[in-house]
Amino acid sequence: MTVPTLNYVSCPDATGSHRMAYWLWGASDAPHLVVCAHGLSRQGRDFDTLARALLAAGGPGVRVACPDVVGRGRSEWLRDPMGYGIPTYAADMLQMLGQLHQEAPVRTLDWVGTSMGGLIGMALAGAPHVPLPVPLRRLVLNDVGPVIQWAALQRIGTYLGHVGRFESVQQAADAMWQVSQGFGPHAPEAWLALSQAMVKPLPEGGFTLHYDPAIAVPFRALDEVAAKAGQAALWQLYDGIRARTLLLRGAQSDLLSRETAAEMCRRGPKPRLVEFAGVGHAPTLIASDQVEAVTGFLLATDTAIDEEPHSGTG
Template sequence: MQSPQLQFLPVSGPVARDGSPRRMAFWDWSAQSGADVRRVVICVHGLSRQGRDFDVLAQALTPRARVLAVDVAGRGHSDWLADPAGYQVPTYVADLAQLIAWVRADRPDAVIDWVGTSMGGLIGMAMAAQPALAPRRLVLNDVGPVIEWASLLRIGSYVGLNPSFDSEQAAAHYLASISTGFGPHTPDQWAALSRPMLRERDGRWWLHYDPAIAVPFKALTAAEDEAVARQAVSAGEAALWGLYDAIRSPTLLLRGADSDLLTRETAQQMTGRGPKARCVEIPGVGHAPTLVSDDQVSVVRDFLWAE
């Protein structure tokens, strides 16, 4: 089985926690022999996840493309930010634009596709709305311009808590408890999804990300005046619809049938405006499909390989 190479890209913008220039980590899955070396698929994870979420999908795509699975700032092996206020989509978009520039510096003829889960999909929408950065094809995994308030509160209840555990197994059980929306997985599948989420320090197991990624998120969801917070969310939705309507890339929208973040109503709207996404609903799954099961992998792979 192929293993990815961990690489680091120096990026401009907010500095690292120690004040030094910052690096963004990504997992580089080389295309198999005979593949079209121009083809690159960039995969970007959700709010509290990291790039190894895409291991199974990457294995399925390498017969025809190189896959770059990013650790967004503050997650995985990427540097933590000195100022938590930087943990927002504009920072991530700027970082990923630098990754695209790096790819094209080596391969000016590169053909880039995008797979984004949740937050990674929001970043992808912002990229796809800009013609110079737009991917050839865009996959939005259980996310759209409307983010349900109840889902924001659910995510806010655990992100940034910084728990530690006395064993890897206990940590994996905790991750399962906050990830019920992922749907059923075998023990081996769950272990593979959990291990990259953990770091061992001083005999304890910790989550991989900077707890401060929650600061901008909680500033919204923990606002004393819920009406003001909801108004801010509504303004954000209007801006996201503007981005979505500007997308011209063929778009696949995956929706967990039980998702509390992306409603069926929003998904239906997305099929009728902007890029008029093709929507595939995944039964027995909430937020968000993990792209591990054969049926989920195949729908993404078939979409990306369509001409």
């Protein structure tokens, strides 16, 4: 089975620097780079299934980078928890992209972002004069947009930062499933596999979740007024996107409303919308229809994309 290599990049921050980890799939000199960025409390191995599918369908010309956003997975933790936010994450991604481009020139750059990873993608694709190695060609926004429902943020706040202690990976997987059923149906073995990288062993025995509990500090400092105030800036970023865009939505999502998705289709990059029945926030990009939607979009010719219907349901 194809496996990724673990790599690191040094990233400056307000207190010095930190190391961000990223998982690299495929030939390190492949000219077509796809970056897959995870959600708020997740990590880069979430994209194992998608990465293998992209390599299988795209051939030796494709490489896939799946970062562990700082504070998650194998990346270091920030000394100042208020640094956990999109500006830091976007700057770190530019450091990673610069390193990858230096190692082997990037000729084609695509982005897949789930939830928080989609917001990072919007920041890179929509802001002017971002020093990307090449312009972002295609963007996949997975169940996220400029308007994030406050009730969903409140729901996430009930568990974010509670990393716990578990006797086994299975016990951790069971606990995570209790707060993750919006991900949609998963066979028990598939959920256990997805949970393996979500935990790390403790020195005294047992396991805990992989991330820095302090990522919850700036999250909990956000109130509904501030969240709504940020929407105008996010819409401005979104309207600045020039990359061809695919918008994915769980049909039962509580984070990306149907109304926001419809507005996104009317403005900015005017993406194609694909909804997945029986799924909330957020599609895990493991089910075959979800994987095919992403690989088909990223690997299709421009002509094929132009001929696709504007919206659809998975």
